[in-house]
Amino acid sequence: MPENILIHLENIHKSYFLSNGIEVPILKGLDLTVNKGEFLVIMGESGGGKSTLLNILGCLHPLTSGSYHMKGENIGTVRDDYTLAFIRNKLIGFVFQQFNLLSKSTALKNVALPALYAGSPKHEREENAAKILKSLGLEDRIHHKPTELSGGQQQRVAIARSLVNDPEIILADEPTGALDTKSGKEVMKIFKDLNEKGKTIIMVTHEPAIATYGDRIIFLRDGQIIDQDYKLPKL
């Protein structure tokens, strides 16, 4: 496998099983290669399986079948919690549409949390968290709680959290979905900037304007990638 390939999915199937035992296939034989440093955008119909795919990439879901290689290593068959937690903690940073910050903790504590799980000492993780918050323009919001921040600020805190353990990959599921256009643009500038500094970014969106920030767009429909290099229709 070439050096610059970061993620390689082959013939991925993912089904949900309803409580009555019925199998609901969601992803139906999906292949995907993501290069190091790429800014990949996932688009597609609602219910097409975009979030499901992202959750698989983030090791939050086990595969039903197929193979998942990251940096040449087969991680699709890993089931033990310790290793999965390590991958989610150190190699991947997750950004959600709804921010998902701990509402009772300050921005600083929120950002430092993944580092706490990584076992780094308090002063180190909080120093680092403060530095990242500062780099995202939140130096005077460090001790604010999420309820005391605007949506755009909350999303920046969430991005800071995804960065605290310096992962190689950022996974973002509609990160601008809950934001107004202006905040959305600010967030996208941050992603672009991070991508330029070498982070691989995989982002789900259904807004064409947001999708333009990516290097490449894949298009999902009915559990399959129908286009590996989708071109947005010209306005």
Place this chain on the structure above:
Amino acid sequence: MSFEMLRMAIEALLANKIRTLLSMLGIIIGVSTVIAVVGIGAGAQQDVADQYKNLSVTSIIVLESRGQSVTTASKISAEDVNTIMSNEQYIDTATAAVSGDMQVSYGRASNQFTIFGALPNQFEISNLNLVIGELYTEEDNDNRARVAVLGSTIVEELFDGDPESAIGETINVGAKTLEVIGTLEETGTTMGQFLSYDDSIYIPYSTAEKSILGTGTRIMLTVLADNLDVIDLAFEELGLILREAHNLKADKDDDFRLLNAGSIIGAAQSTASTMTILLTSVAAIVLLVSGVGIMNVMFVTVAERTKEIGVAKAIGGKQSDILMQFLLESIILSIIGGVIGIGVGQAILPLVEKFANMTVVASVLGVVIAFSFSVIVGIFFGFYPALKASRLDPVDALRSE
């Protein structure tokens, strides 16, 4: 586990103060009950110990066989004391006493009291000490002297509690008179169900036997073994000596009964400790129920924070981290509840003593039992909800609202 996790657990508990307090309440009640109950139990043990303070554990008491009395067929007599002492191997001392209830009066005061005709060495054997005056001697006994030493209740009732005024006075016992030569310290104890030391008037054995006591007299020997180790040997030996002294043939039953003080005290103590165990079990059940309360609250907490658990997993929290997080909450809950419970328990004890008129003894054991039980309850009942939390599917958890 780190300090940060502890801080987060405390914050989570503080975020829901009322719920936290309510779930602690069970632990508080359980722990304070354990403390109160163990205190009451220890008090009961203490009562037993006090009650038998004057009964040495090495003593063996010899009584008539049931249904016999001195006036009929009883063979026990003061003579036996001499026989025992000249044949013993494992016995330290022996004494004999006769007793009977008689009407006693002084001036206008009059009441029924126990007349206790004892050999002079009885005072030492039973740890009876003078307040004032003197004890009677062997010579008094030989001369059947008309002298009396009063127990504290007698002084209270006949001499208004003033021992000094009793000395040298003459009291009437039945138709006879006796001169008071000494009074005894209060003991607050009894010798089993046989007599209360404080309620007795002590007079020389021979005086009692020959001229004061009539029918219905009881006789009793008190024998001390050399030490606790040989008490069984002494017990056996005593039986043999008495059978021989009373010329009993091999096919005849004993004409006496032997009671081992150790077993009398032991029986009383085991009654007290049975009570303690019983009450403690009740308290333990209270604690157990409070544990179910904690479990309930933890399930609610986990359900409420499902999304948070999903996030924790997505950003790299291990199952063990999440388990620890929730377990810590229930442990803190039970530890704080336990500490408050200990405080409440200690505060209740003096109230029980005062209003229920019971002896209570605050014991370290009670605190240790109560506290460790509450921590165990916290761990035990917190574990299952925490385990469920740690095993949630991250995507399902994230999707929850």
